[in-house]
Amino acid sequence: MTKQLKGSCLCGAIEFQVEDNFDYVGNCHCSECRKFTGSDYSSAGGIASDKFNFVKGENAVSFYKKSENTELAFCKTCGSSLFSIKSDSGRYNIRLGALDDAPSQKPGFHIYVGSKAAWLEINDDLKQFEAHPEKL
């Protein structure tokens, strides 16, 4: 059985687990991820929705539909950003910052570098994409 990673929100109302077997892990620099997470960029791992389960607090989750194909999930009490739901691919993009366990995989690329934060310097050798590469 694949190892499970535990995750939770800041106030602890929500706990979830997800398989330690992401289809991809990367950093998104788009302005919407920056707004939603309040951070320079968002690190997230994509995985099929059936490999994700709530342990508790599912009814404490709020959703914001940011576009036709994307809903953002967050804690309605503490506001922690947890994951996005991609209806076109059937995947969840789990925010790595919400994880309590360290995933085996590390971010492997940067996307939307064309709209990255002005103050941020990317100092690694990971692959950079100006926007979204088609097949992620």
Ligand SMILES: [Zn+2]
């Ligand atoms: Zn919370």
Ligand SMILES: [Zn+2]
């Ligand atoms: Zn983004």
